[in-house]
Amino acid sequence: MNHTTETVEDEVVLLDESGTPIGRAPKSAAHGPDTALHLAFSCHIVNPIGEVLITRRAVTKQTWAGVWTNSFCGHPKPAEPLLHAVRRRADFELGLELDTVELALPLFRYRATDANGIVENEVCPVYVATAAGEPDPNPREVAEYRWVDPRALATAVDAAPWAFSPWLVLQARELELFRA
Numbered sequence: 001m002n003h004t005t006e007t008v009e010d011e012v013v014l015l016d017e018s019g020t021p022i023g024r025a026p027k028s029a030a031h032g033p034d035t036a037l038h039l040a041f042s043c044h045i046v047n048p049i050g051e052v053l054i055t056r057r058a059v060t061k062q063t064w065a066g067v068w069t070n071s072f073c074g075h076p077k078p079a080e081p082l083l084h085a086v087r088r089r090a091d092f093e094l095g096l097e098l099d100t101v102e103l104a105l106p107l108f109r110y111r112a113t114d115a116n117g118i119v120e121n122e123v124c125p126v127y128v129a130t131a132a133g134e135p136d137p138n139p140r141e142v143a144e145y146r147w148v149d150p151r152a153l154a155t156a157v158d159a160a161p162w163a164f165s166p167w168l169v170l171q172a173r174e175l176e177l178f179r180a
Contacts, residue, residue: 012075013039019109019123024078031062033117038075040122042108042167043086044177045071045096045129051147052177053135055094057165058143063114066143069165073124086127094145095136098129105174112166126171154178 012030014023015037030038045053053071057064074089076082083101090096105126113119135145157164157172172178 010075011078013078015039015123027075030075031118031120033119035119035121037121037123040073040075040124041082041086041089041127042073042124042171043071043090043101043127043129044104044171044175045090045094045098045131046150046177047130047147048132050150052150052153053094053131053145053147054153054168055135055137055141055145056143058139058141060140063116063118063120064165067165068163069168070171071129072141073167082125086129090129090131093138093141095138096131096133098131101127101129104128104177105171108171108174110167110170120167122167124167126175128175128177150178 010027011024012027013021014025016022017037021039025036025038030036047053054068055071056068057066059066072089072093074085074093076085086101087098090098103125108126109123111119111121137145154172157169161169
């Protein structure tokens with residue numbers, strides 16, 4: 001596990017409306033009230049008995065602090081392959097090595113505004129991964145975690161979408177994982 005490999009000064013990939021890279025920006029400056037469209041990714045981890053890992057974002061996070069969400073999210077660095085970024089972020093946030101990683105929603109995109117006025121504006125391919133170990137969460141990223149039945153999570157997201165990150169709500173409606 002390596003909880004120290006990322007810094008605020010990491011850069012994100014800026015995109016035009018068609019999803020084509022057009023530049024880069026410091027991660028620290030990439031999220032605000034007028035966030036430029038940029039590349040991200042989201043991942044849902046499933047364990048050997050079919051449960052999905054959900055995490056509660058650390059209360060110190062800039063957006064959706066303390067909110068339950070998918071297993072983890074992140075941003076690839078400029079020129080970094082997405083699969084490498086997914087594996088890097090799994091280690092950074094959760095101390096987990098992923099066994100398999102599959103692209104589930106290649107064209108997922110969303111825009112959402114947090115109560116504090118910060119906007120997320122991302123082209124965000126969604127992955128489903130498997131892992132056999134238990135997380136060792138980075139406390140700067142994850143306040144707590146639970147392994148849950150995917151169908152039970154889908155029911156909870158439908159019943160109380162306000163209790164979850166907006167990207168989890170949208171992804172749960174589209175992913176086969178939550179309907180199987």
